[in-house]
Amino acid sequence: MLCVALLLQAGAPPPTAATPPVGWTDYPPPAWQAPAPPPPPPVEDEARPETKQRVEHTFLLRAGLGVGFLRPSAHDEVLEADGYDLDSRAELVLAGAGVVAGRVALGAYVGIGRGTASPSSEAPTLRQTVVRAGTEISLVLQPSATTTLLLGPELGMLQGTLSVQGDGRSQTVLEYGGKLGAYFRVSDAPPVWYLGSTLGYTLAPADPPGALGRDYDYGALHVDFTVVLGG
Amino acid sequence: MGLLLGVVVCSACFDFHDAGPGDPRLLDRACLGSDRCTTSGKARRTTGITADSVGFELGPGGGSVVIPLVADSSSDEVSVEVLVAGSGKVDVSSSELSASDSFTLSEDYEWFQVGGAISGSSSGSVKLRVGVTGDSRAELLDIRARGLDHAGCSVAAVGRRAH
Numbered sequence: 001m002l003c004v005a006l007l008l009q010a011g012a013p014p015p016t017a018a019t020p021p022v023g024w025t026d027y028p029p030p031a032w033q034a035p036a037p038p039p040p041p042p043v044e045d046e047a048r049p050e051t052k053q054r055v056e057h058t059f060l061l062r063a064g065l066g067v068g069f070l071r072p073s074a075h076d077e078v079l080e081a082d083g084y085d086l087d088s089r090a091e092l093v094l095a096g097a098g099v100v101a102g103r104v105a106l107g108a109y110v111g112i113g114r115g116t117a118s119p120s121s122e123a124p125t126l127r128q129t130v131v132r133a134g135t136e137i138s139l140v141l142q143p144s145a146t147t148t149l150l151l152g153p154e155l156g157m158l159q160g161t162l163s164v165q166g167d168g169r170s171q172t173v174l175e176y177g178g179k180l181g182a183y184f185r186v187s188d189a190p191p192v193w194y195l196g197s198t199l200g201y202t203l204a205p206a207d208p209p210g211a212l213g214r215d216y217d218y219g220a221l222h223v224d225f226t227v228v229l230g231g
Numbered sequence: 232m233g234l235l236l237g238v239v240v241c242s243a244c245f246d247f248h249d250a251g252p253g254d255p256r257l258l259d260r261a262c263l264g265s266d267r268c269t270t271s272g273k274a275r276r277t278t279g280i281t282a283d284s285v286g287f288e289l290g291p292g293g294g295s296v297v298i299p300l301v302a303d304s305s306s307d308e309v310s311v312e313v314l315v316a317g318s319g320k321v322d323v324s325s326s327e328l329s330a331s332d333s334f335t336l337s338e339d340y341e342w343f344q345v346g347g348a349i350s351g352s353s354s355g356s357v358k359l360r361v362g363v364t365g366d367s368r369a370e371l372l373d374i375r376a377r378g379l380d381h382a383g384c385s386v387a388a389v390g391r392r393a394h
Contacts, residue, residue: 075280081340082280082314082373083255123254126281162281164256169282211277212286212370 054145055192057099057230060107060138062181064093064198066224068113070128071203074214079117084126089115093198093224097138105138109154113220127168130160130218132175132202148194148230150181154202160218162209171209173218177202183228194228252303252376259285260381261298261374267382270296274362279372287361287371289321295362298374299382302327302355309378310346311359319367327357336369356382 068091070076079086090113097107111132118125134156141149158175161168183196200222209216262268262276262285270276270287274294279286287296302309309328315321317336321343324331328347357379363369 078340078372079280081342084280119255120251122251124256124259163283164281165259165283167283210279210281210284210286212279212288212372 054142055190055230057140057148057192059096059098059231060105060140060148060150060228061096061231062094062183062198062226062228064091064095064222064224064226066091066093066198066222066226068115068220068222070115071217071219071221073205073217075208075216078213079126083119083123084117085119086115086117086126086128089113089128089130089220091220091222091224093132093222095136097136099140103140105140105150105152107136107138109134109136109156124164126162126164127166128160128162128218130158130204132156132158134175136179138179146185148183148185148196148228150183150198151179153178154200158204158218160204160206162216168209171206171216171218173204173206175202175204175219177219179222181226181228183226190231192230194230196226196228198222198224198226200224252378252380255375256284256373257375257381258298258371258373261300263381268296268298270294272362289361289367289369289371290317290319290363291366291368293362293364295322295360296371298359298361300357300359300376300379301382302357303378303380308346308348309357309376310344311374311376311379312342312344313361313371314340314342314373314375315361315369315371316340317363317367317369319363319365319369321367321369322360322362322364324360325357336367340370340372342375 068089070087091111093109093111095107095109097105099105113130115128116125134154136152136154138150138152143149154177156175157172159170159172161170177200179198179200181196181198183194185192186195187193202219204218206216206218208214272294273292274287274289274296277286277288278284289295313323315336316338319336320333321336322333323343323345330345330347332345334343361371
């Protein structure tokens with residue numbers, strides 16, 4: 001019996017690729033068609049430029065208009081006791097800086113300020129006027145293509161006058177402090193314009209403005225609306 | 232021309248927007264002329280809260296300043312305050328007001344008040360005396376009053392009224 005089986009198997013033709021053995025089926029069957037692959041996503045046009053790209057500036061000019069909230073001082077308390085509450089002044093600041101190394105800009109600033117306090121409409125008005133000028137070092141940061149930040153210290157001189165009769169004595173003192181500005185790009189074509197705000201804090205300690213009273217400080221917390229031109 | 236000058240001078244004396252006696256810097260208005268407020272002893276006139284305001288340094292060694300004021304005829308009760316700092320004591324008095332008081336000073340500026348009534352013989356003129364004795368030292372920065380005002384107006388230059 002075994003010999004008969006072996007003889008039958010030996011007499012059968014060998015399986016080929018065209019004729020698979022019995023029970024063998026191709027997979028997938030010939031009638032089956034693979035689904036078409038999904039269409040590829042549209043390719044970004046790499047040649048198209050971004051709407052706004054970062055701009056490397058060689059210089060920055062800025063103009064600010066705002067308010068200086070005066071630093072408290074011992075003389076402030078004397079003025080308050082006398083009836084004058086002088087706590088702020090209007091300010092205008094102009095500055096220019098050149099980018100000298102990487103993100104570091106070296107520049108200068110000038111500013112003027114004026115504040116008044118009138119206890120009543122008839123009383124003499126207390127007036128403070130200041131003229132400021134100095135140098136500044138700024139770190140120029142661009143966290144995005146449309147935003148520029150400036151931060152750094154300021155050092156300069158301040159000439160301040162406090163008067164009630166319009167004939168006060170000017171005092172020239174050292175002014176020092178720092179600033180932080182955040183500006184948002186509003187134009188694409190160079191030169192690039194930015195709008196934003198600058199926050200600064202300066203100290204300018206001084207002797208008493210008159211023979212009596214106490215030490216004064218012409219420093220302030222500066223809050224400015226700022227226009228920046230970057231070239 | 233004379234008419235114009237007269238108008239300017241008179242308008243200076245009838246300025247209805249003049250500061251009141253309760254407003255700051257009555258000391259400036261009262262001591263406008265260099266001879267209006269007289270000092271004696273170790274007292275000297277100087278500048279106050281600003282370089283264009285008036286102040287007085289009194290002592291040490293005894294000294295005083297006399298400040299001329301006028302009474303408001305519509306008020307019988309009057310009071311005067313002085314803004315002063317220093318050490319020791321300061322004396323504030325007025326014979327016309329029959330008022331006299333002494334105050335202990337500190338390094339901080341403080342208002343001290345004296346009050347009184349106008350006597351019949353004062354004819355509206357009131358002299359306020361502020362002084363120190365001994366080692367006391369005082370810085371007089373300002374005065375303010377009720378029922379009193381500075382002694383009058385004057386014209387320092389044509390077209391410009393000085394307070």
